[in-house]
Amino acid sequence: MIKLARFLQPYKLSLAAVLLLVFLQALSDLYLPTLMADIVDIGVVKGDTPYILTMGAFMLVVAIGGAICAIGASYMSSRVATGFGKIIRAKLFSHVERFSLHEFDKFGSASLITRTTNDTTQVQQVYIIILRMMISAPLMAVGGIIMAVSKDAQLSLVLVGALPILAIAIWIITGNGIPLFQVMQKKLDKINLILDENLTGMRVIRSLNRINHEQQRFQDANQDLTDVSIKVNRIMAAMWPTMMLIMNISSIAIVWFGGLRVGVNDLQIGDLMAFLQYSTQIMFAMLMVSMMFIMIPRASASATRINEVLDVLPAMSDAEEVKQADKRRGYVEFRDVTFSYPGAERPAIKHISFNARPGEVTAIIGGTGAGKSTLVNLIPRFYDIDSGGILVDGVDVREMTQESLRAKIGLVPQKAVLFSGTVADNIRYGKDDASDEDVIHAADVAQASEFVSGMADGFDSQIAQGGTNVSGGQKQRLSIARALIRRPEIYIFDDSFSALDFKTDAKLRAALKGEIANSTVFIVAQRVSTVMDANQIIVLDEGKIAGIGTHRELMQSSNVYREIVSSQLSMEEIA
Incomplete structure (x- = not known):
């Protein structure tokens, strides 16, 4: 994850803006319970209506300011993270394009596709969460504790007992769930591999009547992924109820002991309400931190897989001194x-x-x-x-x-490969700036013009992905035309x-x-x-x-x- 952070370089100003907006939002959230306590203790208790209206208006301004900062932070963090994902995908694609056939064989096409799409998305989503929480969650937790202690230090002993229990529960749950996220990515690789083989080998599968076999093969891989996903979700599903249980028990304890202190005039009602809100903010901050601990290892596994590709130096590179x-x-x-x-x-x-x-x-x-x-x-x-x-x-x-x-060199490979697009696009793939006359001439020499003219739109006829809508001989002739249009030396x-x-x-x-x-x-x-x-x-x-x-x-x-x-x-x- 840290290694990939270098690709955030183009978004330095946006990152600074996100951090500032999140900081201001956290300050707003921490200030609102104190304002509410003042309204209750001074305005409501004393019946001071002008004070209530004045502080209420000020509280509304603070809340609106916090909401604007939250919206701005969400927008900017999403923009940074999606831009980061775009850069990662482009880097992976351009890097893989320089691979020799040995590197392709090492990773496999299914795994490279998964790393470029799913793994990049995992990292991208986590960066959105990190940018929103890496300041707000610690600030809310630490700030909430400071504000709660400032309201009543003795009542804060309830939090001293509750927070370690919550931390232990989070540690146990995440410790069991995190290793399974890495297993999920490998299971997803397996599904992509089977799917790729089925789509490219559909004619062979049908000709040998192996459809049921391939369906069972996919079903087994799909079931493996489903089982691991269910197991992870069962473990992680315990997070929210556990947190709510601890939070509700803590709230009951705060109300109970806080009520006793209000009864002897050691604590004001407004401060008790603010203390309750601060305790809730602390608990939610702890939950946000735990969610970061859950998401980061999963994204870290994806980041490791991405770095494995980016760290591979192509076996072949151009010489330092070119002759x-x-x-x-x-x-x-x-x-x-x-x-x-x-x-x-x-x-x-x-x-x-x-x-x-x-x-x-x-x-x-x-x-x-x-x-x-x-x-x-x-x-x-x-x-x-x-x-x-x-x-x-x-x-x-x-x-x-x-x-x-x-x-x-003009190469016509043993296995003819065509790309989605028109017939002319496939021939012109050998030379981008080739004229229509060049395309027609190459097709004539390759003996392709006859069947191309018989197609619905001639040279503008569409070739399906992989050239599945033309025969093997037609593929070969179009591949030969593609090489001829280059007019190479070899x-x-x-x-x-x-x-x-x-x-x-x-x-x-x-x-x-x-x-x-x-x-x-x-x-x-x-x-x-x-x-x-x-x-x-x-x-x-x-x-x-x-x-x-x-x-x-x-x-x-x-x-x-x-x-x-x-x-x-x-x-x-x-x-």
């Missing part, structure tokens, strides 16, 4: 590259060395798990390698800024033609030839027919290079490649 790339556009070189995923027992790729030049197509082929996607994902530096070097235009990618490196097609039929595949590759003629092209593919015409084919087997060359050269030199070819093509096609 400028050579004038060569798109030249890529792997020098004895070895890479392991965090926690993996063995490297995903080992001792990879090759060159890829502008105007050439480098195809990567191999069995499942051979490391094809891993290899191309290292070019835009989604991960940092263990050893060796990856050079783009003569400069190691670790010595370039990530922005300048990725500006050179194209990476990571198994980007797998959902296309052979006719569309052939038309697309024919159209691509002229578009990407001057760029360095990487194609990861399962189909031999897709890579046969490549300038060089890299055959991967268990993370190692099993052969490099053209189709004809590999048919002569690589057993692994021949096995792949023979498994896909007939003898006539091979010949």
Whole structure:
């Protein structure tokens, strides 16, 4: 909580205003019982009507002033806290955007969503309470005790007996309830995880008829959260009745002993009434302090989770001394590259060395798990390698800024991803300032114009979240158009033609030839027919290079490649 307070820096003046208003409100609340005591003891007892009217008017002014301060403090504290929440969410989002894929894997998307939304809201709400109570509650408690003692020191012994009992009761209740708040946040993470998996995997769930299983899974997680919430609420529900019981018993004792003192003229009636009000204010101040002790640990758990994200330094950062790339556009070189995923027992790729030049197509082929996607994902530096070097235009990618490196690359990922918005928005996502003509041209080359023109609003047709209203092949073609519109130096097609039929595949590759003629092209593919015409084919087997060359050269030199070819093509096609 304290660590996050640095984000309150833009609201220093507003904070000062809140503290001043709360202070004035507390003074008003403490002064009103004394004014009422004077009205009773002087005005009512002596029958002094002008005094009653004068002091009543003054009391009304003080009450209105206190109310104005309370309203102003509530408004300002809410404004500060919501602004603080806005800053936290923005910081989390921008920080997470700089994460490498390793950090995403570490936290998980469901947990990051919970931390950005629910945890931030918890902290934000507590700051509203803190800003309103951190001065008023202690001031009301201490001020109330001083004013009560000033009215009658002997009668204050009732409070001396009541307040420790109340404090012990609050300590017992909060001590049992606070640890459960941390458990609640983890249970909420679990629900978000299941919900995210269900929404993204709905087609698989329905196709495998696992709806009942997923409903039960959600029900179990939901019940876990409900049970913990009920347990917490049962514990915390004892707070109010306990406080009221102690307060009412104290009031009875005050009236009883106070009445005795009034009877012997040691205490005036007005002072007894004021003493009762001060005792009530002290009890409520104690309750407010206890509520702070309840809310702060819960928010502290949320703040810890937020700080866990903000404290993570991205595994990849730009070098302090950035080198400028050579004038060569798109030249890529792997020098004895070895890479392991965090926690993996063995490297995903080992001792990879090759060159890829502008105007050439480098195809990567191999069995499942051979490391094809891993290899191309290292070019835009989604991960940092263990050893060796990856050079783009003569400069190691670790010595370039990530922005300048990725500006050179047009990537079509293995899993096509579309965003909510129009078709044109999704294509233009690759280049914000692209003209309508550029969008149409990219769609034409990607063989997307035909199905786009058949949609209700053409390029203005809406794409649903996740692209659920278009087919897998249509997603791939729109993803390819999005990469083409960038006109990058390096194209990476990571198994980007797998959902296309052979006719569309052939038309697309024919159209691509002229578009990407001057760029360095990487194609990861399962189909031999897709890579046969490549300038060089890299055959991967268990993370190692099993052969490099053209189709004809590999048919002569690589057993692994021949096995792949023979498994896909007939003898006539091979010949």
